[in-house]
Amino acid sequence: MAAYVNRTISMMAGDGPHNVAMLNNGAVRVNMSNVDSPLQIFVRAKKKINDIFVEIDDYVKDAVTFMHAVTGENGIATPQDLANVEAYVSKVQAIREVLKRDHMKVAFFGRTSNGKSTVINAMLHDKILPSGIGHTTNCFLQVEGSDTDESFLRTEGSEEKLNVQSVSQLGHALCASRLQECSLVHVYWPRELCALLRDDVVLVDSPGVDVTPNLDEWIDKYCLDADVFVLVANAESTLMVTEKNFFHKVSTKISQPNIFILNNRWDASASEPEYLDQVRTQHANRCVDFLSRELRVCSPKEAEERIFFISAKEALLTRMREREKPVSSPILAEGHQVRYFEFVDFERKFEECISKSAVRTKFAQHSRRGKNIAAEVMAALELIYNTATDQKASKVEKQRVLHEQLSAIEDQLTTITRQMKDKINRMVESVEHKVSLTLSQEIRRLSALVDEHAGLFRAERGALDAYKRALHRHVEQGLGERLKKRLSADIGHEMDQAQKEMADRMYNILPMHKRAAAATYIMPHQQPFEVLYRLNCDNLCADFQEDLSFRFSYGITALIQRFQGKNTNKIALKNPPQYTPIPPTVSPLPANSEVVRAGALAGGVGLSPEEWGMLSKFALGALTSQGTMGGLLLSGLLLKTVGWRIVAVTGVVYGALYAYERLTWTAKAQERVFKKQYVAHASKKLRLIVDLTSANCSHQVQQELSTMFARLCRLIDEATTEMDSELSEVKEAIKMLESASTSAKKLRNKANYLSHELELFDDAFLKHN
Numbered sequence: 001m002a003a004y005v006n007r008t009i010s011m012m013a014g015d016g017p018h019n020v021a022m023l024n025n026g027a028v029r030v031n032m033s034n035v036d037s038p039l040q041i042f043v044r045a046k047k048k049i050n051d052i053f054v055e056i057d058d059y060v061k062d063a064v065t066f067m068h069a070v071t072g073e074n075g076i077a078t079p080q081d082l083a084n085v086e087a088y089v090s091k092v093q094a095i096r097e098v099l100k101r102d103h104m105k106v107a108f109f110g111r112t113s114n115g116k117s118t119v120i121n122a123m124l125h126d127k128i129l130p131s132g133i134g135h136t137t138n139c140f141l142q143v144e145g146s147d148t149d150e151s152f153l154r155t156e157g158s159e160e161k162l163n164v165q166s167v168s169q170l171g172h173a174l175c176a177s178r179l180q181e182c183s184l185v186h187v188y189w190p191r192e193l194c195a196l197l198r199d200d201v202v203l204v205d206s207p208g209v210d211v212t213p214n215l216d217e218w219i220d221k222y223c224l225d226a227d228v229f230v231l232v233a234n235a236e237s238t239l240m241v242t243e244k245n246f247f248h249k250v251s252t253k254i255s256q257p258n259i260f261i262l263n264n265r266w267d268a269s270a271s272e273p274e275y276l277d278q279v280r281t282q283h284a285n286r287c288v289d290f291l292s293r294e295l296r297v298c299s300p301k302e303a304e305e306r307i308f309f310i311s312a313k314e315a316l317l318t319r320m321r322e323r324e325k326p327v328s329s330p331i332l333a334e335g336h337q338v339r340y341f342e343f344v345d346f347e348r349k350f351e352e353c354i355s356k357s358a359v360r361t362k363f364a365q366h367s368r369r370g371k372n373i374a375a376e377v378m379a380a381l382e383l384i385y386n387t388a389t390d391q392k393a394s395k396v397e398k399q400r401v402l403h404e405q406l407s408a409i410e411d412q413l414t415t416i417t418r419q420m421k422d423k424i425n426r427m428v429e430s431v432e433h434k435v436s437l438t439l440s441q442e443i444r445r446l447s448a449l450v451d452e453h454a455g456l457f458r459a460e461r462g463a464l465d466a467y468k469r470a471l472h473r474h475v476e477q478g479l480g481e482r483l484k485k486r487l488s489a490d491i492g493h494e495m496d497q498a499q500k501e502m503a504d505r506m507y508n509i510l511p512m513h514k515r516a517a518a519a520t521y522i523m524p525h526q527q528p529f530e531v532l533y534r535l536n537c538d539n540l541c542a543d544f545q546e547d548l549s550f551r552f553s554y555g556i557t558a559l560i561q562r563f564q565g566k567n568t569n570k571i572a573l574k575n576p577p578q579y580t581p582i583p584p585t586v587s588p589l590p591a592n593s594e595v596v597r598a599g600a601l602a603g604g605v606g607l608s609p610e611e612w613g614m615l616s617k618f619a620l621g622a623l624t625s626q627g628t629m630g631g632l633l634l635s636g637l638l639l640k641t642v643g644w645r646i647v648a649v650t651g652v653v654y655g656a657l658y659a660y661e662r663l664t665w666t667a668k669a670q671e672r673v674f675k676k677q678y679v680a681h682a683s684k685k686l687r688l689i690v691d692l693t694s695a696n697c698s699h700q701v702q703q704e705l706s707t708m709f710a711r712l713c714r715l716i717d718e719a720t721t722e723m724d725s726e727l728s729e730v731k732e733a734i735k736m737l738e739s740a741s742t743s744a745k746k747l748r749n750k751a752n753y754l755s756h757e758l759e760l761f762d763d764a765f766l767k768h769n
């Protein structure tokens with residue numbers, strides 16, 4: 001027996017969770033260090049996946065912040081995309097909460113008094129749960145590590161901390177204030193006092209399966225999240241139907257539950273050593289059969305590894321002694337070391353099993369969900385990245401097109417401006433020439449126009465003034481109509497052509513969407529173009545003074561004037577006068593303008609106008625004086641030369657001519673003379689305003705075309721301004737899209753990193769588990 005014990009000790013010391021040593025007094029000490037405990041797999045896995053979920057949490061929050069920035073108007077993510085990713089924040093939070101609470105749970109079941117509480121106490125190395133003969137545990141007792149160093153109780157649904165000593169009352173079936181059998185009491189025990197608790201193992205004690213009909217309720221409440229079930233059987237008897245029945249129910253609700261069978265009270269076999277092996281074999285076979293054949297939760301070989309023959313009472317006692325705690329019965333039966341080693345062996349296998357199982361059942365699903373979340377968020381970011389990339393490409397293209405359009409418009413506008421300027425200048429010159437020519441021609445035809453006037457002519461002052469006003473109107477109107485007829489249509493046609501060409505060329509460089517606006521903005525001429533000029537005969541001929549006094553054509557004065565006029569012309573021709581240019585003006589010339597002109601002519605022969613006046617008066621005075629000596633001498637000379645008869649006949653003829661002219665000096669003749677004088681005067685005045693009028697008309701044309709060109713240029717300017725601001729917007733959008741695609745790419749890559757981390761987690765903790 002001693003050899004068997006030593007062999008078992010050396011075997012277990014090598015790979016067990018606890019270093020085992022036999023003490024001098026025959027007791028066995030087990031090192032509580034849990035550095036190499038299989039439970040550390042769960043601990044490390046929990047820490048790792050918790051760290052990964054912290055990163056996933058940060059990642060999802062970063063993704064939500066990013067998506068907020070790119071969602072909305074002109075955004076690249078839809079509110080639905082944002083809502084989808086936002087939903088993961090709470091999901092990750094929920095997983096982290098579950099992770100915090102994740103532990104390895106082992107539930108102990110069996111018939112009353114089989115020793116469930118004693119097994120748990122032995123595993124906890126202390127007498128924590130009530131145990132005793134008869135029906136002791138009357139409700140579920142869950143022992144777990146307390147975060148603080150204190151030990152306390154908490155009943156289900158209550159936050160009140162109760163004294164841990166009260167567990168023997170609350171959980172004891174014999175206690176007056178006992179709880180419902182289905183209720184749960186949390187027993188918090190300092191982690192530092194127990195390696196199992198430190199490593200997140202939670203142990204659940206239960207009332208005997210033979211004392212309740214509510215097995216289904218138990219299973220639903222306490223078994224569904226259990227990683228390992230321990231059936232504590234009584235080695236003194238055999239597996240009972242009630243026990244089997246319970247686990248049948250468990251296996252229908254949980255797929256492949258991990259079930260260990262402890263044949264407790266094996267110390268009883270010490271009193272009957274001769275049947276020890278047979279009984280053990282019998283129990284073991286039945287248990288293997290139950291697990292592998294009836295429940296089908298494992299293979300027979302695996303089942304063999306999950307069946308143990310122990311004495312919880314001895315194990316607890318041994319551990320109490322190790323911890324130098326008072327024990328009621330220090331005497332242990334023969335073979336207690338072997339049973340204790342088997343108990344330790346159970347613990348090691350149980351720890352391996354519960355650790356692997358908990359990692360697989362709890363963290364596998366977390367890992368899967370983490371990967372799904374990373375993949376879903378990555379898909380959303382991939383979509384945003386693609387959208388941002390596509391939109392950026394189209395914006396870059398738009399930017400290129402806008403650049404091209406702007407520089408094309410600028411080039412074309414420069415060319416068109418130069419050409420249009422030339423065209424306007426040519427048109428202005430042409431119009432000026434045309435108006436000048438036409439007006440000059442019309443001035444030459446002024447006598448015909450004046451002759452057409454058929455008003456009642458009378459020589460009285462009042463009637464004459466009225467006639468003059470009527471004639472002014474007639475000339476204004478007639479001249480106006482003729483000019484309009486000859487110029488407006490012609491120039492108007494040229495204007496229309498020029499404007500049309502201008503508009504066509506400008507439209508062509510406008511962007512398409514502006515053309516419609518331009519078409520409505522620049523309306524074609526509703527009215528034909530009209531040359532505007534101001535012909536105000538009232539002002540122009542205000543200085544006109546008719547001379548309607550009778551003058552005999554052959555009177556001496558007339559003859560001298562005629563003679564004088566010829567000589568003056570001769571003098572004028574010999575000495576061409578230097579005219580002082582008179583600036584064209586619409587205001588009437590001064591009344592003494594003739595004097596000025598005469599003065600200018602006089603200047604041509606070197607005499608001042610005053611000197612010429614004196615000379616003329618003297619000559620005329622000399623010739624026209626009837627009573628002077630000169631006249632007498634001339635008469636005498638004529639009489640002596642040609643004879644008195646000829647003089648008489650000439651006198652008669654001369655008298656007859658005078659009488660005739662005097663008699664024909666009627667209102668008609670006076671009107672003719674008036675019109676002639678008017679034509680001469682008006683022609684002279686109109687000639688003065690030819691340049692001004694033609695300049696005005698050409699200016700009008702220039703104004704009209706320049707205004708139109710300016711309006712078109714304004715349209716182009718508006719269009720280019722719009723295009724400039726559009727270009728700025730496009731540049732901004734490109735910047736935003738660039739930054740969005742970079743961020744989306746970074747976040748997408750982080751999702752890859754997280755998925756990779758979870759893959760590594762699977763490799764480390766799940767794949768070979």
Ligand SMILES: Nc1nc2c(ncn2[C@@H]2O[C@H](COP(=O)(O)OP(=O)(O)OP(=O)(O)O)[C@@H](O)[C@H]2O)c(=O)[nH]1
Binds near residue numbers: 112115265314
């Ligand atoms: N001889 C012996 N007695 C044991 C062993 N384990 C437990 N007992 C005793 O069996 C009695 C019942 O033990 P408990 O641990 O209360 O059994 P239980 O299964 O928890 O019983 P309930 O709580 O009523 O369901 C106690 O007196 C224990 O001391 C053992 O291995 N050997």
